[in-house]
Amino acid sequence: MEPYTITISGNVSSDGAEARQRLRECEGLVDALLYALQSAVAHKETDNKVNADTSVENCVCILRNLSYHVHKEVPGAERFQEPVANQVPGLGGNQKKKKEADCFGGKKPKGEVLCASISLSRSLVPSLTPSLPLSLSVGLELLYQPEVVRLYLSLLTCSQNHNTLEAAAGALQNLAAGHWAWSSYIRATVRKEKGLPVLVELLRSDGDKVVRAVAIALRNLAIDRRNKDLIGSYAMRDLVSNLPCGQQRPAKNLEGDTVVAILNTIHEIISDSPENARGLIQGHAIQKLVAINKTSQSGRETKAASHVLQTVWAYKDLRNSLYKGGWNKSHFKPTSGMPKKPKSGKSGYDDITLPLMEKNQDGYSTVEQGDRVGDGPGHMMEREPLQSIPERKHFIRAGRPAVGLVERKPPPLDSWV
Numbered sequence: 001m002e003p004y005t006i007t008i009s010g011n012v013s014s015d016g017a018e019a020r021q022r023l024r025e026c027e028g029l030v031d032a033l034l035y036a037l038q039s040a041v042a043h044k045e046t047d048n049k050v051n052a053d054t055s056v057e058n059c060v061c062i063l064r065n066l067s068y069h070v071h072k073e074v075p076g077a078e079r080f081q082e083p084v085a086n087q088v089p090g091l092g093g094n095q096k097k098k099k100e101a102d103c104f105g106g107k108k109p110k111g112e113v114l115c116a117s118i119s120l121s122r123s124l125v126p127s128l129t130p131s132l133p134l135s136l137s138v139g140l141e142l143l144y145q146p147e148v149v150r151l152y153l154s155l156l157t158c159s160q161n162h163n164t165l166e167a168a169a170g171a172l173q174n175l176a177a178g179h180w181a182w183s184s185y186i187r188a189t190v191r192k193e194k195g196l197p198v199l200v201e202l203l204r205s206d207g208d209k210v211v212r213a214v215a216i217a218l219r220n221l222a223i224d225r226r227n228k229d230l231i232g233s234y235a236m237r238d239l240v241s242n243l244p245c246g247q248q249r250p251a252k253n254l255e256g257d258t259v260v261a262i263l264n265t266i267h268e269i270i271s272d273s274p275e276n277a278r279g280l281i282q283g284h285a286i287q288k289l290v291a292i293n294k295t296s297q298s299g300r301e302t303k304a305a306s307h308v309l310q311t312v313w314a315y316k317d318l319r320n321s322l323y324k325g326g327w328n329k330s331h332f333k334p335t336s337g338m339p340k341k342p343k344s345g346k347s348g349y350d351d352i353t354l355p356l357m358e359k360n361q362d363g364y365s366t367v368e369q370g371d372r373v374g375d376g377p378g379h380m381m382e383r384e385p386l387q388s389i390p391e392r393k394h395f396i397r398a399g400r401p402a403v404g405l406v407e408r409k410p411p412p413l414d415s416w417v
Helices: 003-013 017-024 029-042 050-067 139-144 148-158 162-175 181-192 195-202 208-221 225-234 236-241 256-270 274-282 286-295 299-313 316-324
Strands: none
Touching: 017 029, 017 050, 017 139, 029 050, 029 139, 029 148, 050 139, 050 148, 050 162, 139 148, 148 162, 148 181, 148 195, 162 181, 162 195, 162 208, 181 195, 181 208, 181 225, 195 208, 195 225, 208 225, 208 256, 225 236, 225 256, 225 274, 236 256, 236 274, 256 274, 256 299, 274 299, 274 316, 286 299, 299 316
16 A cells, blocks of 8 residues: 555544544455555564554554444444343353363464455354354454454564554454454453453553553453453553552653553453452552542542542452551542442443544543543544654563464463463
């Protein structure tokens, strides 16, 4: 694809639902974007050339935008909607720590083009839902096939461009949002492709928007019960380390929107999970949460921290540990004027998708529901995705698991092995 074509497509993709859908329906566009990314990763050209770097960044930004609200906007999406409280059997769902079979095993021929081969495994379909398509996917259907997870994880593994990392994490965030069958498959696939540790490592990035996108992606992925258990065990320390202690900001000086995103993710992880809440206490997070709740100048930070504290206090079995740490009920009360959280403990995670970036503005507006934890009122804003960052900071990763593109080996049962 020509650079100017990519740039124009990126601008159009940020123009609203109708523009997104028209681009999705452009013959060959999604196929070409995915093929361009696959080629860049295969030739290790995600960062080392100016033109390649820009093209990769723009391609993944467009795909991130086209994945936004895909669970609502693609034709026939209603056929794959799931009840809010349910998960697809066998993909994590509500079956806590149950031994899982490999969902996407089987080795594909070397050199097989991603865009021509993405399809849901026939052996998987009967155990999930009879209404899933069995034919090879093309066009807009490629956006939400579970196999695209491997491509985004490859970018998250190989790239050092913060814009590319943010967009790739945002694409996974979008695909894991909503209550339809494909979101469930995406959540399970990220786990089985060893994607959770890749995302957790990026919580240590010095890029504010990278941390934000990754945190929200982890929140959406935690809708899957098995993911929630793993994220609670392995990501809690990194999430907590990014929190300020009241008005004292961490060394990375994360923006308020990022702090709120992290708090919302922590809330999702500990909801309906006493073990994760116990891990939060053991990670010495209560001091930070209480400080934010009492002294933060941001109403959104205060609200989000308060919801986390109330959820922790609701676990009566954990109160002895809290008392021993010097905490009492007064530390967990909402600040003045703060509405109390419903006792149902139901998380407001529906439709937490990555928005588009608006010109000359930073931050995320990821809410469509009024009950989203930690977010204030206001309508969703769509944002321009191709906004440049004047100074790109890079960071070095070591020991990151490699993610292949072509060869398909049976994945391990869990991400952390």
